[in-house]
């Protein structure tokens with residue numbers, strides 16, 4: 001994985017967010033590569049709990 005500037009991105013530098021349900025931090029995952037901007041929950045379980 002590379003940033004838009006072409007530099008390699010270390011795993012520890014992956015972007016993080018706080019889960020809107022459990023308030024725990026979670027890191028970028030490959031499955032969210034397409035919609036990271038809209039990800040708000042750390043898991044499907046938390047997503048379901050919010051609805």
Ligand SMILES: [Zn+2]
Nearest residue numbers: 019022042046
């Ligand atoms: Zn969560």
